[in-house]
Amino acid sequence: MRSLTPALLLAFSPLAPQNRSLAWKAAAVVLGTLALALSSYIAVPMVPVPVTMQTFAVTLIGALYGWRLGGLTIIAWLMEGALGLPVLSGGAAGLAHFIGPTGGYLFAFPIAGMVTGFLAERGWNGHRVVLAFLAMLAGNALCLLLGAAWLSAMIGIGAAITAGVLPFLVGAVLKSALATAALKGLARR
Template structure:
């Protein structure tokens, strides 16, 4: 139990630290950040349950007002901003990524890449597009066009998440809890 809490807290901190990487603001109001890499790693390394809890801990701290999102944003206001859909998608993305790695018994790197693509790109952008549509008053196709600039960077993040997960599995197999 204590080990699980430590992993959950460490990965919530990892997401926060990735928020220190300078963000790139887009016209949609949703910035390009490194934090989605942390979300993907929560799922691919910690697995479904622990990954979900790490992201929920991070979002709770953000809701309490800690400036942990890229650019030093925090507080309840971010949950009604153009980024709201992405924030809702964070825990779901970690959940899906973890589920894929836990259930799909192929090479851990391949499973991590697939999980990161399905969760970190598919689920996260689905939620983000719906959120932008609602908050910005755009149609779903218009909001989907606003998400296009994120795709190349997110694909790079999925490759990084798969590589990091595979590397951890080779060096310390027990540290990849999604496969334990």
């Protein structure tokens, strides 16, 4: 197995966020929250949880920004939604979404982005496609697991798995593959 060299760890992302100024990082957070908001508008309505491109954006931001900046960006986006900006699924906003059926998924997003970023910083990035895909898949799986755990408190474990996990499995694999392809494409630059 190939060991992780310091150069590989430093070059985890084509954006090289670890080598950027504070102003660049602040702009990256703003752009990241915009990307997350846009991904929220790409939705297929389902009950009790809609299918969106949010997990695609969450995992990709984690992989591109790293665990710290990625987590901060996702938390900033969630704060925008909590404060009433229309950045959540389908333009939704407000605290009610954080205590309703989607709350567990929302709280899982920063964790998923941070895990994906942590793995990317350790070489699970666009330079190693299979590992990048596994990192993206891990982020998606965390969202489903934590979201379903929250949902199960409201509707029971069986119903939470049926309504909050199973319909999202194929999408999780597809979004992981798409995020990996985007990361690979960016890594070539």
